[in-house]
Amino acid sequence: MMHDRSGNLPSLPAVYPDSIAPVVHAAPDGERELSMMRWGFPPPPNLGKAPVTNVRNLKSPYWRQCLKAGWRCLVPANSFCEWTNQSPKVPHWFALAEARPLFAFAGIWRRWTGERKGGAGEHQLFAFLTTEPNTVVRPIHAKAMPVLLTGETEWNMWLSGPENEALALQRPLPEEALCIAAKGEKSDPAPTGGEGMLGC
Numbered sequence: 676m677m678h679d680r681s682g683n684l685p686s687l688p689a690v691y692p693d694s695i696a697p698v699v700h701a702a703p704d705g706e707r708e709l710s711m712m713r714w715g716f717p718p719p720p721n722l723g724k725a726p727v728t729n730v731r732n733l734k735s736p737y738w739r740q741c742l743k744a745g746w747r748c749l750v751p752a753n754s755f756c757e758w759t760n761q762s763p764k765v766p767h768w769f770a771l772a773e774a775r776p777l778f779a780f781a782g783i784w785r786r787w788t789g790e791r792k793g794g795a796g797e798h799q800l801f802a803f804l805t806t807e808p809n810t811v812v813r814p815i816h817a818k819a820m821p822v823l824l825t826g827e828t829e830w831n832m833w834l835s836g837p838e839n840e841a842l843a844l845q846r847p848l849p850e851e852a853l854c855i856a857a858k859g860e861k862s863d864p865a866p867t868g869g870e871g872m873l874g875c
Contacts (some may be wrong), residue, residue, distance in 0.1 A: 689756070689862035690714065692728045695794045698801050700748040701785055705751040712748075712799040717787055721865035726791075729805045730783065732817060733842060741783040742836050749779035749824065750803055752843065754856055754863045767815045768863045770856040771825065775865045780804070781833050782842055809847040810843065811854065823848045 683846035690696045691700025702708035719737045730738055739747065753775035758764045771778055776861045788797045805819040811821040822845050824830055833841050857864050 681765065688865075695793075696700075696750060696801070698748045698750055698784060698799075699744050699779070699830075699834070707834070709791065710799065713786055713791060713793060713803045716785065716800050716802045717789065725795055726800075726810055727818070728802055729821070730802050731805045733804070733845065737785070740787055744838070744841070745786060746785060747833055748782040748784045748801055748839065749781045749834065751777060751779050752814050753777060753865065755780075755821055755823075757812060757820070758864070759815055765858055766861055767814060767855050768857040768860070768865075769820075769853055770863075770865075771823075771852060772847055772854060773856055775856065775863070779795060779824045779830055779833075781824050792861060806845050808845050809853065810850045812847075815855075820847060821868060822846070 681734075685692045687737060691714075691832050693713060693715050695713055698712045699707055699709050709838055716724060716730075718727050719735075732738070753853065754768045754770040755858060756768050758766050782801045782803040784799060784801040786797055787800050789795065791798050791800075804822040806822050808820040809817070824833055824844060824847070829844060833844055
């Protein structure tokens with residue numbers, strides 16, 4: 676069973692940092708919940724004001740509490756975008772296949788009170804894990820790629836599995852499981868309208 680708090684969810688052909696996206700997480704009653712959250716954590720002290728969208732160093736004390744099962748989340752998507760490192764910068768959309776089957780980013784979430792794009796007050800925020808890029812992503816973006824979870828077993832492990840087993844999922848997707856589905860557009864031009872996450 677899952678509670679759906681997302682409302683009348685439109686197609687999201689691109690999602691940018693500090694905007695809203697659907698997220699699956701544990702509800703207070705222990706069931707799973709789909710709700711809308713804002714992309715980007717508040718930065719660690721003395722590291723500026725820009726929201727932190729991606730998490731790489733899981734040994735950092737700043738992230739440790741959010742790695743517990745109740746604060747892990749899934750960010751559903753059909754594709755993600757990386758821009759070439761060199762000029763001209765060209766967006767490339769990566770997907771599991773041309774048909775854009777569903778996957779999920781391995782994410783973490785938290786509640787936070789302060790001023791964000793949506794106004795002052797309490798916000799639900801998320802970020803997702805990154806890892807070394809595989810050979811499909813590396814020629815475009817050599818720094819990192821998001822951690823992609825591609826089936827129910829991995830989704831369940833990330834949401835509720837033991838911490839050491841869940842964190843073992845922070846690894847590149849095998850190269851044969853990923854393709855470049857489109858390039859040159861700032862939103863995914865998939866015929867069905869994907870829920871793309873832009874940037875990593």
